[in-house]
Amino acid sequence: MHQKKNFIYLVSAIFSGIIGFVYFSGMMKDFKPENFGLGLNTSVKNAYLKTRPINSIVGNIDTVLNTFHFYQSEKKEIILWFGASQLHTINKLKTGDKLAVEYANDSAIANKQNFFFVQSSSPNASLNDLLIIYEYYRQKNYKPDWLIIPLAYGNLKEFPIQDDLIKILGTVSSNDIISGGKALEAIAKEKQNRINGDSHNELKKYNKNTPQEYIENKIEKYLQCFAAYRNKGKSQAKINALYFNEVYLNFTSFIGKLHTSGSTQRYLDIPEYLIKWNNEALESIIRLAKNDNTKILIYRQPIRPTSAAFYYNKSKYDAYWNEICKKYKGNSNIAIIDLQNIVPQDYWGKTNLGSPDIFHFQNEGHKILGDTIFQFLKLKSNAY
């Protein structure tokens, strides 16, 4: 009797688990994992110019190549705008809201300026990640007239190179390595390392080209017929988000409350070796751009203008920015602009913790950024 009861319990549990999965996955149909981590009410947005896509996120660069090609053939001055999540997200997104890249294009059209802005961004992109994106464009033979690079201090800590980005990069030719220098060479090596496998990838390759891989692919293909299974990735992201929000953040605030004496705010430092690693990437981008006759605009990314909210070491950030300015000032094909405080306090969102978000802003912030960049380039263009 006990045996039977036990068995029935287990069978019921298995079926409940499966039904639970189907139900939960169904609910996740509209969940957007890409919005998680951006802060409260901050969402990812895609940008268009006359129905043509003009922004790509992470590795989906191919989505904008046709538009790039179209406007190149229209003899437009192509401005390729790189960045991190700030560029592809809007806090409190409403119908009609636009990204900075869209506002920049609108301004160009209104001012009858022969500009076309196109954007490629990746969340938390380090300068090495941006170097990969740039090299990808170059390998596809898409060379812009202008390249815009925002300096986001917080992203300098991002290490290692994003897997989704390095995967899309083709083989880096020796010519590119010569023009790109040290950082590009390191990326080419890193890519090879990830292909060949270090000690951990060695485990991964166990499954490559085996009968098991074939069987798993067949089963996976079959399972993909079910809507619930297709949403599996979203369900996984939702549970990760739930863990982060409900467990980790509550736990953090609980510990924080215990820490009543800890009134001094901690500021994060970016390790020197990572700054050096990113500086080398910036240098590589500049060398490649020079080689292609592409002009560069480096700008200090806008942050929330409240020094208290900035959780990185501000004096080190300022020193870093000054060093960049000093290094590239006077360079004929490089323009530098500080946009740190252009977006007013009211246009910023909140983090998942409820604290002030220092990186993502609302529609108005995008308008200010897009217009400012356009105006600056217009001036520069006239000067050239």
Add this chain to the structure above:
Amino acid sequence: MLINSWGYIIIFVVTAALLHWLLPHKARKYFICIFNLLFYSMWKWEYSLLLVFTSSLIFYAGLQFDKTSSNKRRLFNLTLIITIGILVFFKYSRHLVNGYESILDIIGIEHIKINTGFILPLGISFYTFQSLSYLFDVYRKEIKPTKNYFDFFSYSTFWPTIIAGPILKASETFEQFISKRTINLNDLSYGTERIITGLFKKVVLADNISSYVNYAFTMNPVEYSSFDVWVMTFLFGFQLYFDFSGYSDIAIGTAQLMGFKIKENFNWPYFSYSPQNFWNRWHISLYNWLRSYIYSPLSISLRRFSTLGISFSVMATFFICGVWHGSTWNFVIWGLFHGCLLLLFSVFKPIARLTKKLPFVSWAMTYVLISLAWIPFRSENLQQCFILCKKIFTISYYHIEYQKLPAIGYYSLILLFLSMCALYLFKYLRTKFESIFAKFDFIKIPVFAVMVFLIIIYLNPSNQFLYLQF
């Protein structure tokens, strides 16, 4: 084949268990042999020839032991050398050749590069030790050699355990491969529960911890605070435990569905109160193997040297334990460190007394020391290992301002630790008040339902078991 996959669940759990019981008893060993080969061929079929060769060699040696007594020792040694030779060739030749070439390079002798680019056969350390167990036990007359090759082959290459254990000792399990097995609803429930628990440990816990741990071990350790190093070390301890014990659970559960009763490989190892106790709870099958076939004969032959002889035997056993895990110096350090800990807790009287008088202090000490040993075990290389150890032993790095790893790891570690303690307490109470807890058996439904739900969501066969590399 990798067992955290749909293919394994469908073919090697559900289909295999059903077919196994549909066949008459006499046909089952052939069925198991076929499935053993099929399982291994799901990875690379060429390497299953190596399985057949090793098994045939040991089976033949076992048969000969029964027939001859004059050449028995010589035959035993020869079989041992060939079997260990194959293991050494595949596992260590790359490092031996690299070492040899480096020496030639240093001396300045020109040489041709030797190609050692072959893949390490999956589970070679496990199936070699499992087969050798039969050789040892037959040689010592602890079991009678079988005359049926298929009986032996079904044991030596048994698919649930072939790639990551538990290592089956012939004297304890071989009989089950010959005798008639039965199954009841309890076995069916228990086996299924173990498989679900194992998959949960692997795909939900170990794989999620691994992303943080792998990130931590890829970063430059120079930047870390001592707290960072402790967090990544403790988290790796959890990852390894969930990963490896998860595999063992799946293996034990699969075997149970075919009527096999396999001994436990883990028993709450992080609640050990001494290193000796730890090895009775962690990878138990390997420790038993080493104790039976290396430590015992060695310590008996060195008994005239009393403590010195025992100390040497312990160190030699743990040296082999380290080398068995991998061919780099990190594993040697890990093994020798464990050997030292064992000696420290058994020979050094004040510490030995501590385990009895202050069990909590002894537990905390053991847990910290065992965790410390994971540093060489997980480090990418010796350099990283030394930097991390330096961080641990330098007071000035114990400063929260230096914290570089994301805080989520810190909190997840606390959560894991508290959950583990709660589960241990639950287990203790359940054993003590069995009749009361039996009334609440229905709790199993939501618990296993949540586990199944999360397994479906997180199951991803590209995440490998850590012990596959050994």
